[in-house]
Every structure is written in C-alpha cells, then in structure tokens.
Amino acid sequence: MPLRERRSEERLKFLAEASRLLSSSLDYxxxxxxxxxxxxxxxxxxxxxxxxxxxxxxxxxEVAHIDPEKVQLARDLRRKYPPNTEAPxxxxxxxxxxxxxxxxxxxxxxxxxxxxxxxxxxxxRALGLESAMVVPLTARGRVLGALTLVSxxxxxxxxxxxxxxxxxxxxxxxxxxxxxxLYREAQTEIARRLEVERELQAAKRQxxxxxxxxxxxxxxxxxxxxxxxxxxxxxxxxxxxxxxxFLSTPVEALMQRFALFEEDGRPMRREDLPSFxxxxxxxxxxKLLRFRxxxxxxxxxxxxxxxxxxxxxxxxRLVINIFRDVTQERIAAFRERVLADATAELGSSLDYHATxxxxxxxxxxxxxxxxxxxxxxxxxxxxxxEAAHRDPEKIARLEELARRYPADPRxxxxxxxxxxxxxxxxxxxxxxxxLVYVARDRDHLELLRSLGFKSYMGVPLVARGRVLGxxxxxxAETIRHYNESDLAFATELGRRAGIAxxxxxLFADAQAAIxxxxxxxxxxxxxxxTPLTSLVLTVSALESAVNAEGALHWSKDRLVGRVAAALRxxxxxxxxxxxxxxxxxxxxxSLTLDLAKVDVxxxxxxxxxxxxxxxxxxxxxxxxxxxxxxEGKWDRERLDQVITNLVSNALKYGGGxxxxxxxxxxxxxxxxxxxxxxxxxxPDDQRRVxxxxxxxxxxxxxxxxxxxxxxxxxxxxxxxxISLTSEVGVGSTFRVELPLSGGIGAS
Amino acid sequence: xxxxxxxxxxxxIRTTLADMLEDDGHEVVxxxxxxxxxxxxxxxxxxxxxxxxxxxxxxxxxxxxAAQQQDPELASIPVVAITAAGKPVASSIDATEVIxxxxxxxxxxxxxxxxx
Numbered sequence: 001m002p003l004r005e006r007r008s009e010e011r012l013k014f015l016a017e018a019s020r021l022l023s024s025s026l027d028y029x030x031x032x033x034x035x036x037x038x039x040x041x042x043x044x045x046x047x048x049x050x051x052x053x054x055x056x057x058x059x060x061x062e063v064a065h066i067d068p069e070k071v072q073l074a075r076d077l078r079r080k081y082p083p084n085t086e087a088p089x090x091x092x093x094x095x096x097x098x099x100x101x102x103x104x105x106x107x108x109x110x111x112x113x114x115x116x117x118x119x120x121x122x123x124x125r126a127l128g129l130e131s132a133m134v135v136p137l138t139a140r141g142r143v144l145g146a147l148t149l150v151s152x153x154x155x156x157x158x159x160x161x162x163x164x165x166x167x168x169x170x171x172x173x174x175x176x177x178x179x180x181x182l183y184r185e186a187q188t189e190i191a192r193r194l195e196v197e198r199e200l201q202a203a204k205r206q207x208x209x210x211x212x213x214x215x216x217x218x219x220x221x222x223x224x225x226x227x228x229x230x231x232x233x234x235x236x237x238x239x240x241x242x243x244x245x246f247l248s249t250p251v252e253a254l255m256q257r258f259a260l261f262e263e264d265g266r267p268m269r270r271e272d273l274p275s276f277x278x279x280x281x282x283x284x285x286x287k288l289l290r291f292r293x294x295x296x297x298x299x300x301x302x303x304x305x306x307x308x309x310x311x312x313x314x315x316x317r318l319v320i321n322i323f324r325d326v327t328q329e330r331i332a333a334f335r336e337r338v339l340a341d342a343t344a345e346l347g348s349s350l351d352y353h354a355t356x357x358x359x360x361x362x363x364x365x366x367x368x369x370x371x372x373x374x375x376x377x378x379x380x381x382x383x384x385x386e387a388a389h390r391d392p393e394k395i396a397r398l399e400e401l402a403r404r405y406p407a408d409p410r411x412x413x414x415x416x417x418x419x420x421x422x423x424x425x426x427x428x429x430x431x432x433x434x435l436v437y438v439a440r441d442r443d444h445l446e447l448l449r450s451l452g453f454k455s456y457m458g459v460p461l462v463a464r465g466r467v468l469g470x471x472x473x474x475x476a477e478t479i480r481h482y483n484e485s486d487l488a489f490a491t492e493l494g495r496r497a498g499i500a501x502x503x504x505x506l507f508a509d510a511q512a513a514i515x516x517x518x519x520x521x522x523x524x525x526x527x528x529x530t531p532l533t534s535l536v537l538t539v540s541a542l543e544s545a546v547n548a549e550g551a552l553h554w555s556k557d558r559l560v561g562r563v564a565a566a567l568r569x570x571x572x573x574x575x576x577x578x579x580x581x582x583x584x585x586x587x588x589x590s591l592t593l594d595l596a597k598v599d600v601x602x603x604x605x606x607x608x609x610x611x612x613x614x615x616x617x618x619x620x621x622x623x624x625x626x627x628x629x630x631e632g633k634w635d636r637e638r639l640d641q642v643i644t645n646l647v648s649n650a651l652k653y654g655g656g657x658x659x660x661x662x663x664x665x666x667x668x669x670x671x672x673x674x675x676x677x678x679x680x681x682x683p684d685d686q687r688r689v690x691x692x693x694x695x696x697x698x699x700x701x702x703x704x705x706x707x708x709x710x711x712x713x714x715x716x717x718x719x720x721x722i723s724l725t726s727e728v729g730v731g732s733t734f735r736v737e738l739p740l741s742g743g744i745g746a747s
Numbered sequence: 748x749x750x751x752x753x754x755x756x757x758x759x760i761r762t763t764l765a766d767m768l769e770d771d772g773h774e775v776v777x778x779x780x781x782x783x784x785x786x787x788x789x790x791x792x793x794x795x796x797x798x799x800x801x802x803x804x805x806x807x808x809x810x811x812x813a814a815q816q817q818d819p820e821l822a823s824i825p826v827v828a829i830t831a832a833g834k835p836v837a838s839s840i841d842a843t844e845v846i847x848x849x850x851x852x853x854x855x856x857x858x859x860x861x862x863x
Contacts (some may be wrong), residue, residue: 005811526802531759533757533829533831533849533850534759536850537763537764537851538763540851541766543854544770558766562766617758655805
C-alpha cells in the first residue's frame with residue numbers, strides 16, 4: 001500500500017476511534033483528555049487541550065506526552081510561566097480569533113518571543129519542539145477551546161493534510177463538547193425546573209392546607225364561569241361531599257340546588273350576584289345572601305364577596321369568590337330579636353292567651369317549623385293555646401293528632417312530664433325508631449311520620465317556681481337539629497312567657513279579689529242598712545209614743561213589742577259585726593278554739609229551739625233527729641255558730657218546706673246534717689258556696705255570704721269537714737263531720 | 748184614708764213601718780216578697796203607693812216591677828223603691844222614686860204626700 005493511502009487509512013481508523021471515544025461519554029472533560037492521550041504518539045509527540053472559560057480566561061484541560069516525566073515538566077513550566085493570553089500568536093490567539101494555526105517548522109524567533117526569560121527560553125528549547133498545529137474547537141460559531149498538536153523528538157513536520165485532519169478532529173471534538181455541554185445545560189435546566197416545580201408543588205400544598213383550613217368558602221371561576229378552584233369549606237357549603245365533586249359538577253347544576261333571596265326575602269336575581277358582577281370586572285361590597293337548600297328546605301345565610309383578577313391586558317382572568325356561612329350568627333341575632341319582641345308582646349296585654357299566640361308566631365318559621373304552647377288552666381287541665389306552623393293543612397293534622405292521641409302526663413317524655421318536673425327536654429335527632437317507640441298504634445305512627453318531626457325541644461313556662469305551661473319547638477321541614485344553645489334560648493323564652501302568664505293571672509286574681517272585696521263591701525253595707533233601718537224606724541216610733549206633754553199614749557204590749565224589736569235589730573247588727581270580725585280574724589290566721597267537753601245533741605237542740613219562732617213565722621217544720629247524747633271535745637261557741645248558720649240558711653232558703661236536722665256518729669266522728677227542700681243550688685255554684693263573699697244567688701237572697709265560709713274554717717280548725725249535696729228543685733243537705741277527739745287546729 | 752203597700756222580706760221593717768203608717772191613719776197591706784205582693788194586687792188590692800224593697804227571695808223587686816208594669820190594671824200605681832243597696836244597684840230599678848236605707852219616717856211621709 002502506498003504511504004499516502006496507508007496514512008489515509010490510519011487517519012480514518014483514528015477518526016473512527018476518536019469518534020467512538022467522543023461519543024462514549026457526556027463527560028467531555030474526560031473524553032477530551034482521552035482524545036489528547038490518543039493522539040500521542042500517533043499524531044503528535046505533544047498534545048494539549050485548552051478550554052475557554054466563561055470569564056474569558058482559559059484552562060489547560062490536558063497535556064499529553066508519552067513520557068510522564070515530560071508531562072510533569074510541561075505542567076511545571078506552565079505553572080512557573082503562565083502563558084500570555086494576549087500573545088498575538090499561539091493557543092490564546094486561536095481561541096480568541098477562531099483561526100487555526102499551522103507551523104510546519106516552529107521558527108526560533110517565535111520561541112524567543114513567547115518566552116518570558118532566558119531560563120524559560122532554555123527550557124522551551126530543551127523540549128525540542130519542531131512543528132505544531134493549533135486548531136480551535138468551534139461549535140455553532142463559538143470557540144470552546146483549542147487542540148494543540150506538537151511534534152518534537154519524532155522530528156515530524158506537519159503539512160496541510162495533517163492540518164485538515166487536525167481541524168476535522170477538532171471539529172468532531174467541538175461538536176462532542178458542545179453536545180455534552182448542551183446536554184449538561186439541559187440536565188441542569190431540567191433539574192432546576194424540577195426543583196422549582198417541587199417548590200411550587202410544596203407551596204401549592206401548603207396553600208391548599210391553609211385554604212382548606214379557612215372556614216370561609218373560597219372558589220375561583222374562569223371568565224366563562226367555570227369553577228377552577230374550590231376549597232374544602234366551599235365544597236361543604238354548597239353541599240358537595242368533596243372538592244372533586246364540586247369541581248366536576250356544572251355551576252348550573254349547583255345553582256339549581258338553591259333558592260336565593262335578598263336579605264329582605266325578595267328572590268335574588270342572578271345578575272345581582274357578586275360573582276356575576278365580578279365577571280364583568282366590577283366589585284360589589286360584601287352581600288348578605290339568604291338561601292334555601294331546595295332538597296332539605298333548610299334556610300341558611302351567607303356573606304358573599306367576589307373580586308375580579310385581571311391579566312396584563314386588563315381583561316378578567318379569574319373571579320375569586322369568598323363566602324362565609326353566617327347562619328348561626330343570624331340565628332343568634334334572630335333569637336335576640338325574638339326575645340325582645342316576645343318581651344314587648346308579652347308586656348303589651350294581660351290577655352295572655354292572645355300574647356302567647358303572638359309569641360308562637362314570632363318563632364315560626366325562622367327558629368322552628370312548629371311552635372306549640374300549652375298552659376295549665378285553673379282546673380289543672382293542659383290546654384293547647386296555640387300551634388303555629390306555616391301550613392294550615394299541617395296544623396289541622398296536628399289538631400287531629402292531639403284530639404285522637406291526647407298528651408299522656410305519665411309518658412317518660414313530653415308536655416306532661418315537663419309540666420310535672422319543670423325540666424326542659426331536648427331531642428336533637430328524632431329517629432324513626434323513636435317514633436315507632438312513642439306511637440300507640442299504626443295510625444298514630446302514620447300521623448307522626450306524616451308530620452316529619454326531626455328535632456324537638458320542650459321548655460316549661462315557669463314563674464315563682466311553678467310550671468304554668470310549656471312551649472314546644474319542633475324542627476321538621478327545615479331539618480334544623482336543636483342543640484344546647486337553642487335549648488338555652490327556648491328556656492329563656494319560656495321563662496319570659498311564664499312571667500307574663502303569671503303576671504296576667506295575678507292581675508286577674510287581684511281584679512277578682514278587688515271585685516269580691518267591692519261586692520263584700522256593698523253586701524256588708526246592705527246587710528248593715530237593713531237592721532239599721534228597722535232600728536231607726538223603731539226608735540223614731542218610740543219617740544212618737546210620748547206626746548208633747550210627756551204622757552205615754554201607747555199600750556204596754558205595743559211598747560214592749562217595739563222595744564223587743566229594737567233589741568232584735570241591735571242583736572242582728574252585733575252578729576253582723578261579729579261575722580266581719582271573724583272574717584278578718586280567720587284571714588289573719590288568729591282563730592283560736594276553746595276546747596271543752598260538749599254534748600253536741602244538747603247544743604243542736606238549743607239552736608233548733610232558738611229558731612222555733614222563726615220557723616213558725618214562715619210556717620216551716622223544723623225537725624230534729626238525734627241520739628240522747630253525743631259528747632266530744634270541741635269549742636262550744638264556735639260549734640253553735642256553725643249549726644246556727646246552717647239552720648238559719650235552711651230556713652231562709654228552704655221555701656217553707658220542712659227542714660231536717662240530724663245528728664249521728666260514724667266511728668269516731670260526729671255527723672250533723674241539715675237538710676232543706678228548697679230551690680237547691682246549681683252544680684256550678686256548689687263549689688263556690690264555701691268561698692268568702694260568695695252567695696249562690698246574689699241578687700234575690702240576702703246575707704253577706706260569709707256564714708258558710710266561716711263555718712268551714714271553724715269545722716276545719718276542729719279537724720273536720722263540711723260538704724254539700726244539692727239538686728236544683730229538690731233541696732240541699734249540708735253535712736258536717738267532726739272528730740270526737742277535738743280540734744287539730746286547736747290551741 | 749189612702750192604702751199603702753209595703754213589700755219587704757225583713758219582718759222588722761215591715762212591722763215597724765206598717766205600725767207607724769197605721770198610726771198616721773193609713774191602711775197598710777204587707778207582703779214579704781214580690782210574689783206575695785203581686786198575688787194581693789191581682790186579688791184586687793189597689794194601694795195609692797207601693798213601697799218596694801229590691802233584694803228579696805222568691806221574687807225580687809226588679810221582677811215584681813217588671814210584672815206590675817206589664818199588667819195594665821196595675822201599671823199606673825206609683826212605686827217607691829226602698830233599698831239598702833248602693834247607688835248603682837238602686838238606680839237600676841225603673842221606679843217612680845228611690846229611697847235608700849236607712850231612712851227616717853219623714854222621707855216616707857213626704858213620698859205618701861206626693862203620690863196619695
């Protein structure tokens with residue numbers, strides 16, 4: 001093979017080897033070093049690789065020679081005499097200009113110019129440098145460094161073909177370096193981006209944690225209205241299980257879950273919604289939004305605010321919505337108002353039935369779907385005063401329930417128990433099992449279910465330690481679940497209502513007492529005037545019995561009769577005054593009994609005898625039926641008073657029919673019965689005859705109505721009882737039972 | 748002399764008043780309640796004046812006065828109510844005149860003077 005062809009083949013083999021080496025690794029420093037060593041001694045005795053640094057300086061990456069001692073020598077030399085980077089010829093000039101340099105024969109002057117001292121020159125010369133090629137490592141127009149090939153001991157002189165090959169080799173090396181550097185930059189960039197992304201992810205997670213921790217709902221909408229971000233609170237507030245559910249549900253579908261209202265209850269137009277306004281680039285002040293969850297009927301309140309976010313061109317890029325659930329605050333405020341209104345309402349009138357009705361209506365529907373008020377009436381019956389609900393049809397159903405299944409006072413829960421114990425009740429969640437437990441039969445259960453009760457509170461109406469009724473609040477349609485704070489509100493409402501009921505009743509009682517007192521005064525005055533009239537007339541008649549000369553012109557009988565009449569009036573007046581005194585004495589609790597052994601038969605006989613004349617004058621038979629003797633320990637005077645009163649009444653109201661007085665014993669008890677066959681007393685009046693200032697028939701009968709009341713007090717002070725059985729048109733029987741052993745209340 | 752009717756459930760008043768009016772020379776008819784008085788009138792008794800108590804058992808003064816006014820034979824007889832009741836009750840009777848208890852005999856004599 002001719003020399004030329006052999007060299008060409010060797011070069012091709014070398015290039016192949018160099019290319020393999022350059023592509024073996026992206027660590028171009030290592031591959032360049034290997035390349036430099038590869039060239040020695042095939043292409044050069046010396047090979048150096050000088051790399052340009054970003055700061056404009058250079059760095060010798062490698063210097064290769066077959067002899068490691070010479071390599072060390074070259075390195076020492078360079079350290080001792082750092083190259084002049086500004087030199088017009090040489091490695092640095094090639095790196096600066098990108099122009100390759102071929103020195104077939106290194107001129108001696110060049111060595112002299114490049115040396116920095118005699119010693120330096122001597123050392124350079126000692127290296128025996130013959131020929132040199134300096135080729136730039138150029139890629140994409142930039143000089144990355146330079147490859148220097150030098151012949152010395154081999155005595156070889158580089159020609160143009162060597163120079164071309166060297167440039168080819170440098171070109172490949174440069175591409176490899178460039179690739180490696182690009183790759184390295186890309187790797188660095190990728191790593192940097194990964195780092196940034198990691199940081200962003202961490203920041204995003206942190207932000208999400210923060211935003212999810214925020215109680216306020218937060219969403220971001222794009223200009224088309226799509227929700228692109230929502231926090232956990234936002235998802236919860238619109239009734240979504242998760243943020244994912246929220247984001248995957250179209251806004252239209254979400255909006256259909258709610259009915260929106262202005263604060264005053266008017267339906268809210270969509271274009272008045274803050275988010276709608278913000279999408280058009282405007283911002284409203286925070287707005288109070290009232291909405292009803294259509295599925296449950298629950299009413300809630302929210303403060304909503306929306307803010308547009310603009311891009312560089314001033315177009316709306318995002319709308320940030322912030323909404324806060326203020327239902328609890330609204331309920332609290334509403335409770336305050338209800339309590340204030342209720343107090344005003346309760347204080348406005350003494351008709352407590354009417355005011356309790358108004359109070360029940362104040363509560364519905366904001367705080368309860370049902371408000372049911374019961375009061376305990378004078379007879380101890382539990383009466384429903386009001387059952388308030390929005391829907392009259394439901395009220396009718398409740399009335400049916402109350403009629404068919406009246407409240408059981410012995411039930412372990414409910415109105416009866418609250419009235420008995422005065423303790424409020426709270427059932428946060430009424431389950432169907434609870435309804436099944438409470439229901440008395442299938443119909444009852446169906447009715448209860450149809451009313452849809454979900455949560456219940458019952459509180460007493462209390463005043464001065466007495467339970468006067470109850471207020472029951474029930475949540476049904478709105479699915480509110482009452483809690484302790486609701487119960488505290490209801491209890492306060494009950495307390496205020498209780499005081500109002502108590503005041504109204506006290507006022508009514510006071511009015512009734514005043515009325516009775518007035519009646520008494522007029523009756524007492526009437527009773528006193530009657531004997532007084534007789535007395536005045538009798539005394540003036542007596543006056544006229546004596547004529548101008550002082551002579552008596554009346555018969556003795558007539559005179560005695562008139563004086564006796566006058567005495568009777570005085571006795572009558574005395575008795576009336578005594579009754580009045582007894583009344584005030586008993587009322588003051590100072591009735592005392594003077595107990596001694598008394599034969600009640602003898603006493604009754606004496607009283608009957610006393611009334612003999614009266615009975616005769618009204619042609620009434622007064623019949624006594626008694627054993628011979630019946631002794632007990634009693635206050636004789638007081639007992640006389642009781643029997644006198646009963647006999648006197650029987651004669652007065654007996655209508656002239658026979659009056660029977662009977663004395664008997666039952667065990668250790670003496671029984672005195674006085675029976676007339678007069679007009680009788682109507683059932684309604686029977687209860688009242690023993691009350692103070694009461695008379696069965698006020699206008700047509702006289703008497704103060706104190707006698708029976710006083711009699712009752714006396715009998716009870718003896719530990720006995722007095723009772724009445726009467727039938728209109730048949731007559732009345734008063735029965736006194738007295739223990740023989742004497743008075744319990746005696747002193 | 749003229750005839751006077753006294754209607755009062757209080758026997759002492761009836762007796763004392765009757766005695767005094769009889770001493771004055773009047774003829775006196777006594778009744779212990781409205782029912783008895785009405786019976787006497789319907790039996791033909793025609794007093795020139797009726798002295799009528801109001802609060803009485805069986806038939807009270809108001810019921811008597813209503814029955815009397817409804818009877819054309821009796822309606823024209825003047826009635827002077829004599830009552831121990833207070834003003835409000837006393838004024839509720841549609842009587843010719845009202846005298847409140849306690850009263851003196853002179854008040855009755857003056858009334859008789861006016862109507863008999």
